[in-house]
Amino acid sequence: MLSFFLKRVALVIPTLIGISIISFGLIRVLSVDPVQLLSGEHAMSPERHAELMHQFGFDRPIWVQYLSYVGGVLHGDFGVSITTKTPVLTQFGTLFPATLELALCAMLLAVVVGIPAGIFAAVKRGSWFDQLATGTALVGYSMPIFWWGLLLIIVFSGGLHWTPVSGRIDLQYFFKARTGFMLIDSLLSGQKGAFQSAVSHLILPSIVLGTIPLAVIARQTRSAMLEVLGEDYVRTARSKGLPPRRVVGLHAFRNALIPVVTTIGLQVGMLMAGAVLTESIFSWPGIGKWMIDAIGHRDYAVVQGGLLIIATIVMAVNLVVDLLYAVINPRVRAR
Amino acid sequence: MTDVQVPDAESAEEVALPAGGRFGPLGELWHDFARSRGAVLGLVVFLLLILMALLAPLVAPYDPTQQFQQNILVPPAWLPGGMAAFPLGTDAVGHDMLSRIMHGARYSLVIGFIVVTMSLVCGVVLGLLAGYFRGWVDVVVMRVMDIILSFPSLLLALVLVSVLGRGLFNAMIAIALVLQPHFARLTRAAVMAEKNREYVISARVAGAGHLRLIFLTILPNCLAPLIVQATLSFSNAILEAAALGFLGLGAQPPTPEWGTMLADARDLILRAWWVVTWPGLAILITVLAINLMGDGLRDALDPKLKRS
Numbered sequence: 001m002l003s004f005f006l007k008r009v010a011l012v013i014p015t016l017i018g019i020s021i022i023s024f025g026l027i028r029v030l031s032v033d034p035v036q037l038l039s040g041e042h043a044m045s046p047e048r049h050a051e052l053m054h055q056f057g058f059d060r061p062i063w064v065q066y067l068s069y070v071g072g073v074l075h076g077d078f079g080v081s082i083t084t085k086t087p088v089l090t091q092f093g094t095l096f097p098a099t100l101e102l103a104l105c106a107m108l109l110a111v112v113v114g115i116p117a118g119i120f121a122a123v124k125r126g127s128w129f130d131q132l133a134t135g136t137a138l139v140g141y142s143m144p145i146f147w148w149g150l151l152l153i154i155v156f157s158g159g160l161h162w163t164p165v166s167g168r169i170d171l172q173y174f175f176k177a178r179t180g181f182m183l184i185d186s187l188l189s190g191q192k193g194a195f196q197s198a199v200s201h202l203i204l205p206s207i208v209l210g211t212i213p214l215a216v217i218a219r220q221t222r223s224a225m226l227e228v229l230g231e232d233y234v235r236t237a238r239s240k241g242l243p244p245r246r247v248v249g250l251h252a253f254r255n256a257l258i259p260v261v262t263t264i265g266l267q268v269g270m271l272m273a274g275a276v277l278t279e280s281i282f283s284w285p286g287i288g289k290w291m292i293d294a295i296g297h298r299d300y301a302v303v304q305g306g307l308l309i310i311a312t313i314v315m316a317v318n319l320v321v322d323l324l325y326a327v328i329n330p331r332v333r334a335r
Numbered sequence: 336m337t338d339v340q341v342p343d344a345e346s347a348e349e350v351a352l353p354a355g356g357r358f359g360p361l362g363e364l365w366h367d368f369a370r371s372r373g374a375v376l377g378l379v380v381f382l383l384l385i386l387m388a389l390l391a392p393l394v395a396p397y398d399p400t401q402q403f404q405q406n407i408l409v410p411p412a413w414l415p416g417g418m419a420a421f422p423l424g425t426d427a428v429g430h431d432m433l434s435r436i437m438h439g440a441r442y443s444l445v446i447g448f449i450v451v452t453m454s455l456v457c458g459v460v461l462g463l464l465a466g467y468f469r470g471w472v473d474v475v476v477m478r479v480m481d482i483i484l485s486f487p488s489l490l491l492a493l494v495l496v497s498v499l500g501r502g503l504f505n506a507m508i509a510i511a512l513v514l515q516p517h518f519a520r521l522t523r524a525a526v527m528a529e530k531n532r533e534y535v536i537s538a539r540v541a542g543a544g545h546l547r548l549i550f551l552t553i554l555p556n557c558l559a560p561l562i563v564q565a566t567l568s569f570s571n572a573i574l575e576a577a578a579l580g581f582l583g584l585g586a587q588p589p590t591p592e593w594g595t596m597l598a599d600a601r602d603l604i605l606r607a608w609w610v611v612t613w614p615g616l617a618i619l620i621t622v623l624a625i626n627l628m629g630d631g632l633r634d635a636l637d638p639k640l641k642r643s
Binding site for chain 2: 011014015018019022026027135138139141142143144146147148150151153154157158165269270272273274276277280291292295296298303307310311314315318
């Protein structure tokens with residue numbers, strides 16, 4: 001078991017190095033002129049250009065620059081944003097809670113709706129509910145979420161005026177960000193109506209971001225349950241007269257849960273990609289919108305750093321999922 | 336895409352349907368595929384979309400970039416203020432929506448086709464090399480694939496496009512690059528499973544070279560999962576290209592690409608719903624049809640699921 005853990009963790013190191021090379025290299029190798037990007041000066045004399053090249057360190061060999069970048073990263077220095085002149089890591093720290101809050105709500109929705117729907121569809125296989133759930137899940141799975149978001153805005157914000165169009169809270173509420181999570185901060189502020197406002201801002205973005213994970217989880221739960229329900233031990237449990245609820249809940253579901261948990265973990269990358277689109281539609285001030293804006297402004301310190309941090313987080317979550325999977329399922333360890 | 340050898344001879348016996356024996360592997364595949372009503376529906380819709388794409392220049396009422404500046408934001412024909420000349424209405428610069436949607440099908444299908452071809456060819460070759468030779472080739476190839484997979488695909492595609500430059504072609508390259516590891520992984524796993532089977536060993540003993548073994552002996556027997564993956568990637572490619580277009584990094588206006596059309600329509604969502612609704616609906620229907628086909632193909636090609 002320990003050697004499995006160590007092997008799996010050791011695999012992370014080359015991947016991390018690769019991630020850092022890609023994050024660093026993509027923009028550095030391929031972009032036209034970093035000095036022009038960084039300084040924002042256009043008609044530069046060659047002398048001024050060379051001076052800036054030296055000042056930013058771009059006249060050094062690329063591998064030296066890479067090593068010094070990595071050296072900085074290891075000390076928590078991801079560079080400074082060109083547009084806002086604040087450290088990339090600080091920006092990430094302020095914006096990440098917004099994305100995390102949104103992602104957690106989306107995931108909660110996906111799990112709370114997706115798992116029961118999947119179980120019920122499997123138990124009542126072929127029923128109208130099963131067909132409805134399977135069909136809906138396929139539609140959700142095929143959904144262009146950026147369009148889905150716009151549609152929801154048209155109906156619920158434009159037509160019914162139930163929910164706000166964008167942002168995290170109404171402008172009339174103003175309080176200090178203590179945790180960065182608007183739901184918690186609005187409660188702590190004690191201002192009347194602030195919490196409701198935060199909730200109403202979260203609803204549509206959570207639905208949009210949760211749609212694909214919801215569909216994936218429902219499909220996965222259904223097929224995992226179908227597989228387990230056909231196993232001998234389930235038949236044994238049934239034939240010895242256990243109530244169906246107990247068979248499904250205790251014997252079947254606990255075993256079907258293994259692939260479902262893995263699926264949930266693997267949705268994290270999906271959520272990050274979805275956050276880019278969702279945050280852009282709802283002007284949600286999180287890291288997805290931050291990355292889009294940085295790409296728009298060619299703020300490449302942010303793009304570099306953001307890419308590196310996000311990929312590292314996704315990789316870390318996948319690692320944890322893998323290790324958890326090995327803990328739950330002993331068959332993996334034996335390999 | 337459909338002329339494929341079905342590798343699972345055992346399951347053909349097991350199912351023991353007359354179609355399997357009489358019409359050969361293709362007939363059997365069709366038989367299994369047609370058992371799912373959804374899959375057949377998806378296929379029909381997909382064929383209709385191809386037809387629409389092919390015939391768009393002939394049947395679309397107008398040129399997709401022609402602007403009718405007297406008729407801006409005309410609602411669909413059945414609404415008050417609608418005009419029969421513009422059945423689905425017009426957008427903010429007076430483009431006919433129907434013509435643009437029809438022409439958009441050409442873009443999406445071509446995008447899907449090119450992206451899948453690129454990522455399939457690269458991924459399969461890399462996967463074959465990794466799975467066949469193992470050793471350091473395997474380590475290097477699979478590490479690189481892992482690294483690509485640890486980036487959220489849309490984000491990596493976004494950054495790639497911003498580096499390569501906006502535009503449809505660069506968007507396709509970026510999407511192909513992020514989709515290709517899935518093919519490489521699948522191929523590698525399939526090759527490793529097939530490599531030590533007796534038919535491969537006998538071919539080797541008979542003197543077949545590496546290339547012949549890889550491409551003619553092993554590859555045809557790894558096709559089933561690849562076909563399913565190709566179908567899923569086709570719909571993914573369409574979705575991601577539309578997302579890039581929506582974020583302003585894919586096809587550029589006035590190209591009638593569905594995602595790009597949505598980007599143009601963003602400011603109008605509360606004023607002119609039809610400008611937003613049709614392109615998205617077109618994307619959804621296309622992707623849904625392809626996914627329905629993909630599900631059907633998976634069930635037809637996967638002997639394990641076939642039994643259940």
